[in-house]
Amino acid sequence: MLVGRRVALRRPNGQHDGTLQLFRHNHEIRAIRNEPNFAITINPPLPRPDRPVHPFSRHPFQQHTKPHDPPVHSRITWQNGVGWATVGVNGGAVFASASCLLKELLQCHRIEAAGPFTDSPMVVVDRRVRGGHLDRIMTRSPHTPVNGCSDMLTWEAANGLCVQLHVLTTAADPFIAWISFGIFPGNSQDVHLFIATTEAPAAGVPHDAPFAQRFPRTAAKVRRVLGPIAAIVLDGQAP
DSSP states (O other), X not given: OEEEEEEEEEOTTOOEEEEEEEEEETTXXXXXXXXXXXXXXXXXXXXXXXXXXXXXXXXXHHXXXXXXXXXXXXXXXXXXXXXXXXXXXXXXXXXXSHHHHHHHHHHHHIIXXXXXXXXXXOEEEETTHHHHHHHHHHTSOTTSOOTTOSEEEEEEETTSOEEEEEEOOOTTXXXXXXXXXXXXXXXXXXXXXXXXEOOOOOTTOOTTSOHHHHSHHXXXXXXXXXXXXXXXXHHOOOO
16 A cells, blocks of 8 residues: 655656655555565664664664654665665664655665765764864754754664764755765764765866865855864864
């Protein structure tokens, strides 16, 4: 049985890549396709059995659970040359909410199938520097985007990587951009940051120029959001 609305997924050339939709099959909820491997698990066990200690101290998915939009686990992914597929039974990710999963599937298709995005170099920043501005970002509700951002996605991968993705743009902007914050297992102090954007490179700026010079409108949004750590991420300034 089809549940709710459907969103057609198409590339810029018009090619159809399926439909984002939910299905109910007996006691299962499935996404994209009405097939067993595409089932999602609502309210999966948290913390994960293989993650007894969460890098955020208290698991934010538990602390900030929404009764009508609970955390979910999914193995759905996009594979180039294949399309929608699923990873192994021990793979996938836990998302902060069901709506977060649906947004991530849209984002995944936008990145992998539609493109093109340009990523900034990865920068590793201690979450305690500059008065703990980054620490406050990482410990806020996984449903609340940073001031200056329009939305956010939060998930924890099977390998223990914890990710927050804050969307810098709105529908009124002529491009899409976001900041990704990642914490890897075994090191909860260092945050790995990069920026992704579809902004066209600035005219006359060399291809090997710094990201902030090539994509000035994206950089301006990043500076407003990151505040005291923006110069570390964009300009290579020492902490």
